[in-house]
Amino acid sequence: MKFSKLFMSAALALTLSAFTAMAGKPEAERWINNEFQPSVFSKAEQMAEMEWFIKAAEPFKGMEINVLSETIPTHSYESKVLTEAFEEITGIKVNHQLLGEGEVVQAVQTQMQTKRNLYDAYVNDSDLIGTHSRLQLAYNLTDFMAGEGKDVTSPTLDLNDFMGVQFTTGPDGDLYQLPDQQFANLYWFRKDWFDRPDLQAAFKQKYGYDLGVPVNWSAYEDIAEFFSNDVKNIDGVQIYGHMDYGKRAPDLGWRMTDAWLSMAGAGSKGEPNGIPVDEWGIRMEAGSCNPVGASVSRGGAANGPAAVYAIRKWDEWLRAYAPPGAASYDFYQSLPALSQGNVAQQIFWYTAFTADMVKSRADGNNTVDESGTPLWRMAPSPHGPYWEEGQKVGYQDVGSWTILKSTPVDRAKAAWLYAQFVTSKTVDVKKSDVGLTFIRDSTVRHQHFTERASKLGGLVEFYRSPDRVAWSPTGINVPDYPKLAQIWWQQIGDVNSGAFTPQEAMDRLAGEMDQVMSRMQKADEAANVYGGCGPRLNEERDPSYWLNQPGSPKAKLANEKPKGVTVSYDSLIKRWSQN
Numbered sequence: 001m002k003f004s005k006l007f008m009s010a011a012l013a014l015t016l017s018a019f020t021a022m023a024g025k026p027e028a029e030r031w032i033n034n035e036f037q038p039s040v041f042s043k044a045e046q047m048a049e050m051e052w053f054i055k056a057a058e059p060f061k062g063m064e065i066n067v068l069s070e071t072i073p074t075h076s077y078e079s080k081v082l083t084e085a086f087e088e089i090t091g092i093k094v095n096h097q098l099l100g101e102g103e104v105v106q107a108v109q110t111q112m113q114t115k116r117n118l119y120d121a122y123v124n125d126s127d128l129i130g131t132h133s134r135l136q137l138a139y140n141l142t143d144f145m146a147g148e149g150k151d152v153t154s155p156t157l158d159l160n161d162f163m164g165v166q167f168t169t170g171p172d173g174d175l176y177q178l179p180d181q182q183f184a185n186l187y188w189f190r191k192d193w194f195d196r197p198d199l200q201a202a203f204k205q206k207y208g209y210d211l212g213v214p215v216n217w218s219a220y221e222d223i224a225e226f227f228s229n230d231v232k233n234i235d236g237v238q239i240y241g242h243m244d245y246g247k248r249a250p251d252l253g254w255r256m257t258d259a260w261l262s263m264a265g266a267g268s269k270g271e272p273n274g275i276p277v278d279e280w281g282i283r284m285e286a287g288s289c290n291p292v293g294a295s296v297s298r299g300g301a302a303n304g305p306a307a308v309y310a311i312r313k314w315d316e317w318l319r320a321y322a323p324p325g326a327a328s329y330d331f332y333q334s335l336p337a338l339s340q341g342n343v344a345q346q347i348f349w350y351t352a353f354t355a356d357m358v359k360s361r362a363d364g365n366n367t368v369d370e371s372g373t374p375l376w377r378m379a380p381s382p383h384g385p386y387w388e389e390g391q392k393v394g395y396q397d398v399g400s401w402t403i404l405k406s407t408p409v410d411r412a413k414a415a416w417l418y419a420q421f422v423t424s425k426t427v428d429v430k431k432s433d434v435g436l437t438f439i440r441d442s443t444v445r446h447q448h449f450t451e452r453a454s455k456l457g458g459l460v461e462f463y464r465s466p467d468r469v470a471w472s473p474t475g476i477n478v479p480d481y482p483k484l485a486q487i488w489w490q491q492i493g494d495v496n497s498g499a500f501t502p503q504e505a506m507d508r509l510a511g512e513m514d515q516v517m518s519r520m521q522k523a524d525e526a527a528n529v530y531g532g533c534g535p536r537l538n539e540e541r542d543p544s545y546w547l548n549q550p551g552s553p554k555a556k557l558a559n560e561k562p563k564g565v566t567v568s569y570d571s572l573i574k575r576w577s578q579n
Helices: 002-022 026-035 043-056 073-090 101-114 125-135 140-148 197-207 217-231 250-264 305-321 335-340 351-357 409-422 428-435 447-455 459-464 481-495 501-529 541-545 569-577
Strands: 064-070 091-097 123-126 179-190 345-350 378-381 398-401
Touching: 026 043, 026 073, 043 073, 043 409, 064 073, 064 101, 064 409, 073 091, 073 179, 073 351, 073 409, 073 428, 091 101, 101 123, 101 250, 101 481, 123 125, 123 409, 125 351, 125 481, 179 351, 179 409, 197 217, 217 305, 217 345, 250 305, 250 345, 250 481, 305 481, 305 501, 335 459, 345 351, 351 378, 351 428, 351 459, 378 569, 398 409, 428 447, 447 459, 459 569, 481 501
Parallel strands: 064 091, 064 123
Antiparallel strands: 123 398, 179 345, 179 378, 179 398
């Protein structure tokens, strides 16, 4: 028995030795020729970049590391293809696991709380930048790249080429996360239907303005009403004027915290996030790092008139204009439902869905024509009546590589190599071609995407325009994202179930947020848990005091449905294309 174990160990060692000896230039050359085309680099430049990875990975050959991300096409490509390439080229094996976004956040939170190394790196939303910069439980990448990680930081990383690094930089000016994919919530609509002269005439006769891309929520609601209750049927198919989701799950909460309240106009002016009141309704005064409350009674806006209006409209539209069953969909289920081709528009649509929405009709996608050209287009999302020029216009998810300090340094270095590999200029054009979640300016401006732009419904034009940074992730007002985010979906779900009115739900939500932040305040004051930047809640006052102050929180409007306003899609795409 002992001899058998010794023999097996020796055989395994020989196998590993033989494998790691294979990792190197021939493997890199094969991947460059067969997979990593096109690229912003020439093949010679690609090879030079891969030679650096081969050399930098030498101390870690034979190591096996574990990383985690959510399930979207970009990460599926990394998990299935890029891990194989990385292993063959560097000799480092990566187990890249894919889970739902809620499970990813839970794993990050568990590792931060227990200090146990569950994963060596995460693709963790930049929404946690306020958390990471306060708790200091993630590697400060600026310090890491200049210090113990200097020998594994690529000379061709080119941080200035990344479009989203401003969102992964803490208030201290240091980088905590490296963007791996990003996508925005935009407006999606069936341009072929909107272009029909008969529908244009009927809409204008009823509403007195042109059928086009809605600028405000009044127009969106009119269009939803028109297609659901007036048009009703196109080409023998029953159609609906709206799509959304309402399942009681974590992504229902993110559906709101991402941008929904700010799109309605709940927050303050200021970019990338409202100052002093952000898109969550949390107040943090300019120049401070201490949140002071979410409730209107503390100067926040989470239960103010604009937030209540936003939740009411979400619930009303879901009930009145969406396909049957939409209220039971989650984030992931809403995509295949949309591709059935029976929905006219969606106000809160993620560009991460583009890769699936450009699949062929043979794949069951009824929103492209026979040549594969989309029948739909994307455009800026409309805003609610409380919104003012200068406010945040929408959300952008920036899924970013994050390494927690509970990860041993050698494993952190190997994981950092993998993170740079899957975002490198050698592979990024091909990865972006698959997932369509652009992170590099050089990639989105590559000739390949100039040629492909007409088949992507406005995505390329959007990411080449200055608008791409006007859509922003959760900012630094949120002191502990995992603790606060989990409160949202349960309260919002109670609205859709009818258990609470929007006002009751948001009152309860704001109160619970303040309770959680009160506990954070005590922990920070007692043990500096949040680096002195934890909450310092305002004393409660009569809400009328804050509602009568300039800015957010805002008093209830006498008319929450002004006249609808639309613009032509051609004028929008022309503006995007000029940049």
